[in-house]
Amino acid sequence: MDPSESPVLALLERSKQLTYTDPNASLALAKEAAQRAHSGCTPRLQIAALHQQMSMLFAFGQIHEGCHVLLPALVIAEAHDLEAERGDLLHHLGVAHYTLGEYSTAIDYWSDCLDLGNAQFARETRINAHIGLGQIYFACSRFADALRHHRLAEQWLDGHIDHELQARLCINLVADLYALEDFAAAQVALNKAEAITRTIQHLKYLGEVFTYKSLLALARGQYLEANAFIQEGRHIVHFWAWGEISWHIVNGRAQQAQGQLSAAVASFLSALDMSKRMGCGHKIFLIHQFLAGLFREMGQAPEAEYHHRLYQENFHRLLDPQLFARLAQLEQQLRQSNPTTPTIFVPA
Numbered sequence: 001m002d003p004s005e006s007p008v009l010a011l012l013e014r015s016k017q018l019t020y021t022d023p024n025a026s027l028a029l030a031k032e033a034a035q036r037a038h039s040g041c042t043p044r045l046q047i048a049a050l051h052q053q054m055s056m057l058f059a060f061g062q063i064h065e066g067c068h069v070l071l072p073a074l075v076i077a078e079a080h081d082l083e084a085e086r087g088d089l090l091h092h093l094g095v096a097h098y099t100l101g102e103y104s105t106a107i108d109y110w111s112d113c114l115d116l117g118n119a120q121f122a123r124e125t126r127i128n129a130h131i132g133l134g135q136i137y138f139a140c141s142r143f144a145d146a147l148r149h150h151r152l153a154e155q156w157l158d159g160h161i162d163h164e165l166q167a168r169l170c171i172n173l174v175a176d177l178y179a180l181e182d183f184a185a186a187q188v189a190l191n192k193a194e195a196i197t198r199t200i201q202h203l204k205y206l207g208e209v210f211t212y213k214s215l216l217a218l219a220r221g222q223y224l225e226a227n228a229f230i231q232e233g234r235h236i237v238h239f240w241a242w243g244e245i246s247w248h249i250v251n252g253r254a255q256q257a258q259g260q261l262s263a264a265v266a267s268f269l270s271a272l273d274m275s276k277r278m279g280c281g282h283k284i285f286l287i288h289q290f291l292a293g294l295f296r297e298m299g300q301a302p303e304a305e306y307h308h309r310l311y312q313e314n315f316h317r318l319l320d321p322q323l324f325a326r327l328a329q330l331e332q333q334l335r336q337s338n339p340t341t342p343t344i345f346v347p348a
Helices: 005-015 024-035 045-057 063-079 083-099 103-114 123-139 143-152 163-179 183-200 201-220 225-235 240-255 259-277 281-297 299-317 321-337
Strands: none
Touching: 005 024, 005 045, 005 321, 024 045, 024 103, 024 183, 024 259, 045 083, 063 083, 083 103, 083 123, 083 281, 103 123, 103 321, 123 163, 143 163, 143 281, 163 183, 163 201, 183 201, 201 225, 201 240, 225 240, 240 259, 240 281
16 A cells, blocks of 8 residues: 555545544545545545545535536546446446436436446445335335345345445335335344444434334334334434435324324425425425325315325426336346346336
């Protein structure tokens, strides 16, 4: 290792250590590391520093800003034929466009990640791409297709996949199984996710674990237990912008289930406000759907109709016919590149 790289490595390590305890400091350190790495450091270290800066910007919900950092890293990877790094960065571009509700563009990037012609892409890139595609199917309420892609992601696991990615996959499996009302299987996957996240102290994913612990308790009618999980999760999610949105949603669902309808409205509106500020399109239509049902339950027909209309507008804006055509095209590509892949796609 070049001794001149030691300060950059130290900044990078400290940034990662402060990710949850002091995210503002973490971002500042990552930015400094990226600036220092630009002169005299190896291309891989330059990419690593930019990657950490990008990750922190994404965590704050600053998606466009994160992409401005990601693209120079991608240029470096392409210029130096760093294929593993290029695949990882393409995956993150997919994540950015997915978060912004630009699903077809996300599919384009994840399709590249799954192209076996890119032989030097890492297993992690394949896993993340299948997770992302599953999330798009999930947003389309195609829960069985979501589960299928997340099971395909499982097939890429080996003993070298890090715990963080294993936890991410487990949590997505929990979401699918919960939506399919296979609560027993969801609980098994959730227990595994919780064990991993506690071991590595990954507070972002632990916040998601508490979201699903709450939802499963609600499904069982165990309101006291659900409320306890919600409050425990509240202490975690402020480290992670998306987690706070999810927390407000699950809190609203718990309040609605217990007849606290005005409080539920406030929770959903808080989630909606945060989602709009962050451009989080895949959450906005869902929250309008919850609000429409809630106002209908309250007997407030005009408000229910208003949110139902916005739910439909946002839903159809995200899920246009071209999206399903693009998904069908992708499934065909997967069949051609790997004939043993069990892809079954039924157009919506």
